[in-house]
Amino acid sequence: GIQVEQSPPDLILQEGANSTLRCNFSDSVNNLQWFHQNPWGQLINLFYIPSGTKQNGRLSATTVATERYSLLYISSSQTTDSGVYFCAGGGQNFVFGPGTRLSVLP
Amino acid sequence: GAGVSQSPRYKVAKRGQDVALRCDPISGHVSLFWYQQALGQGPEFLTYFQNEAQLDKSGLPSDRFFAERPEGSVSTLKIQRTQQEDSAVYLCASSRTTSLAGGLRAGNEQFFGPGTRLTVL
Incomplete structure (x- = not known):
């Protein structure tokens, strides 16, 4: 099956800094999403982006x-x-990466 | 409703008990998915429905796990004779997409519920 890698696994930033998170897939996928899992466990949709570029505010x-x-x-x-940022993708069912845990310090 | 809802939000079971977890998808969404998320890991696929048909149950870890969606809307994930390794967050997701014969249709954005945290003692 498809393997998903995410990097970096952990990231600590000072408020105001910029960052780039990466997701690699072992095979082509028809669907790809980015999620933010907040401290309460809710997966929040950030982008549905199987190809191309999208922007939403600071993201x-x-x-x-x-x-x-x-x-x-x-x-x-x-x-x-x-929180933790996940990428996920695949055909109909999603395979999730292990996530990037982001901590932004005040 | 505005989003996917799940109940109960928390469930504590004694080892050996049966549990039932409910998912209400977004109205009109054809596809429904169940995932299991262990602590510190990403969600893992369990099973998938298109309307009332269970099209893929390859992720169910054992025959103690059973899912149904009899009327093509609400779904129930049932775990029989729970064991400690079943402790996890169970996530439900829904999407509009349908599968077409001969291939998959793109546009499969999934929307997740808040999850049910199951603790087996």
Whole structure:
């Protein structure tokens, strides 16, 4: 089955800093999403992005489907950005990566 | 409703008890998924429904796990004779997408519920 890698596994930032999270897939996927899991465990949809580039406020994402990777950019980070970021993708059912745990310090 | 809802939010069971976890998908969503998330890990796929049909149950860890969606809306995940290794958060997701014969249709954005945290003592 598809394998998903995420890097870095952990990231500590000072408030206001920028960051890039990466997701690699072992095979091509029809669907790809980025999620933020908040401290209460809720998975919040950030982007549905099987290809191309999207932006939403301070967040943007780029997927290069031919090279099987996706990037999530966080600019001007805030303490509320803390949590675990997952990428997931596949055919109908999603395979999740192990996540990047982000801590933004005030 | 505005989103996917799950109940109960927390469940404590004694080893050997049966439990039933409920998922209410977003109205009109055809596809429904169950995932299991162990502490510190990403969610792992359990099973998938399109309307009332269970199209994939390859992720169910044992025959103690059973899921149903009899009317194509609400779904129940049942775990029989719970064991300590069943302790996890069980997540439900729904999406609009349907599968077409001969291939999958893109546009499979999944929306997740808040999960049920199951603790087996």
